[in-house]
Amino acid sequence: MGDEDSSKDVVITYDTLFEILRKEKAREELQQLPSNFFSSLALYLKEKKEFIQKSRSGLFTEDESDKANKQFQNIIKIVRELYNRRERKIISIAINKAITGSDLIDTSQMLDEESSLFDGLINVMNFHRQNIINRVVNAEEPSIKLITRENSSATKQQLADESRENSQEQADSAEDEAEKAKDLKNITHSEEDSGLENPEKVRIAMLEDIPKFIGPNLEIYGPYKKDSEATISSSIAEILVESSKAKLIE
Secondary structure (H helix, E strand, C coil): CCCHHHHCCCCCCHHHHHHHHHHHHHCCCCCCCCCCHHHHHHHHHHHHHHHHHHHHHHHCCHHHHHHHHHHHHHHHHHHHHHHHHHHHHHHHHHHHHHHHCCCCCCCCCCCHHHHHHHHHHHHHHHHHHHHCHHHHCCCCCCCCCCCCCCCHHHHHHHHHHHHHHHHHHHHHHHHHHHHHHCCCCCHHHHHHHHCCCCCCEEEEEECCCECCEECCCCCEECCECCCCEEEEEHHHHHHHHHCCCEEECC
16 A cells, blocks of 8 residues: 555655655655645745745845755756656556556555546547557457647547547446346356457466456456456456466466
8 A cells, every 4th residue: 555654744845855756766656645745745836936036035145045946946856757757657557457457456546636647548548449459450440530730629629529428438338237247157158148259368267366357348357266267368367367366277
């Protein structure tokens, strides 16, 4: 879940920001920050800007004013680098989520503002995967119009509208699939009854209990019991095997 102390409110200072950045650089996963981190950071920077303005009013020496301004610029650099590093990690998590469709991906370390970014990325990537690669592998033309400089504004608005409609359709479809899954005994029966064409399937044995999750095409997987076997798509099997949750059956 992350460092226990990191979830508590912290007093924003130059030193604490430097330490937060250091930790973010040192780890691959997101570190947990206070839920009000961005709000506290904005307040801290506002106070710094007000201090700099006062320092230019003649109350401080020129050296003191220059020192305060240089520190403020350094703080801005730290803040931008911290945001950029967390943003890249969130993008990487979103790509993994869009490819696998797995509910096993941990997003608990994201701040509310970052969760909004993550959800937006997932919606955009799912929309484009559905209308590009999923259509192409079914020998269908992509259904997205290419954006040109002349029609970029109109096309972006159209894509946004289509993305919202597609997200609602996917949500409705997921609810329907979840209801159907209640009556199915295991994933093998689910795949046989659905009639979906997926030639790249392998058989695996579970090394631990795995809860139910949704695949990239909104198909329902699981739940699986330890030592149970199932025939599933090779892409999902690869993820489970690499995470030591399952093994291939030759």
